[in-house]
Structures are given as structure tokens and as C-alpha cells.
Amino acid sequence: MKKLKMDWNEAAKQRLNGLNELDEFHLKAYESSALYKEKMKKYHDQKIEKRDLLVGDLVLLFNSRLRLFSGKLKSKWTGAYLITQLFPHGAVELENKEGVRFKVNGQQIKIYLGHAETAKEVSKAYHIDEV
Known part of the structure; x- marks a missing residue:
């Protein structure tokens, strides 16, 4: 310090x-990262489509085990x-x-959008009264 005369x-x-x-600087970085996270969450939430599932709907189930033995064209x-x-909390029975009931996560299903004939066949198999 004496050499620098300070x-x-x-x-x-x-x-x-x-x-x-x-x-x-740390505070500004924290605030900007919080703003970024908030904007990204808002953008991501816009892309999520809301699915309204009702009792009696026909759905398809995602087969997560298929990726081990997946074929190119296998659904x-x-x-x-x-x-x-x-x-x-999203669980669905x-x-x-055959009448076997089981519970799954609601994120693993999607609404069945089959052809009119196949939907009628499926509804007959489940003994659903058609409207």
C-alpha cells in the first residue's frame, strides 16, 4: 500500500x-432469469391443449413399453x-x-377419433346406448 500511496x-x-x-449484478441476473422462466412457462402453457375427458368417452392408451421392441410402422x-x-389429479379408470378395469395416468390417453362404423362397433362391444 505504501508503494501505491493508497x-x-x-x-x-x-x-x-x-x-x-x-x-x-447478481440481483439483476436473478431477476432476468425469473422473468425468462415466467415468459417460457407462459409460452409453454399456451401450447398445451386442454383435454376435457368425460365418463363414457372412448380413448386410446399410449403403450410406453413398445419402444423396446418397436417396429417402424407399429402404432x-x-x-x-x-x-x-x-x-x-388426472388419474383415470x-x-x-372384456370388462377388465384398470387405472392409468390421464396423460397417457387421448380421445379416440375412429371412423363412424368402428366407433359404433366399439360402442356395441361396450354395450353403450347410442344417442
């Missing part, structure tokens, strides 16, 4: 100012299954043609 008080003030600037969706019960 005062101890002045050096302490410079050090303190440097730490304060670093603190402000990853199986079904059609009948929704028998909706649970909170399905029923197959």
Missing part, C-alpha cells in the same frame, strides 16, 4: 463498492378403452372390451 480507508471503500456492484397407441371413472 490510504487504507480509500482501499476499504473501493473494496466495499466492488462488493456492492457484484451484489447488484404406439392401443385401444379403444372406455372411461369408467375420473379421479382427482379404463375398461377394456
Whole structure:
């Protein structure tokens, strides 16, 4: 310090100012990352389509185990299954043609959009009265 002819008080003030600037920089970085995350969440939520599932709907079930032995043209969706019960937090109870019921995550299903003839055949298999 004697060679630089600096005062101890002045050096302490410079050090303190440097730490304060670093603190402000961290705060700005945190705020900008929070804004970025908020914008990305808003964008992502816009792209999610809301699915309204009702009891009695026909759905397809995603076969997640298929990726181990997947064929090029093999469909990853199986079904059609009948929704028998909706649970909170997205769980769904399905029923197959044989009458076996099982629960799955609601994110693994999608609405069955088959042809009119096949939808009628499936509804007859489940003994659903047509409107």
C-alpha cells in the first residue's frame, strides 16, 4: 500500500463498492432469469391443449413399453378403452372390451377419433346406448 500511496480507508471503500456492484449484478441476473422462466412457462402453457375427458368417452392408451421392441410402422397407441371413472389429479379408470378395469395416468390417453362404423362397433362391444 505504501508503494501505491493508497490510504487504507480509500482501499476499504473501493473494496466495499466492488462488493456492492457484484451484489447488484447478481440481483439483476436473478431477476432476468425469473422473468425468462415466467415468459417460457407462459409460452409453454399456451401450447398445451386442454383435454376435457368425460365418463363414457372412448380413448386410446399410449403403450410406453413398445419402444423396446418397436417396429417402424407399429402404432404406439392401443385401444379403444372406455372411461369408467375420473379421479382427482388426472388419474383415470379404463375398461377394456372384456370388462377388465384398470387405472392409468390421464396423460397417457387421448380421445379416440375412429371412423363412424368402428366407433359404433366399439360402442356395441361396450354395450353403450347410442344417442
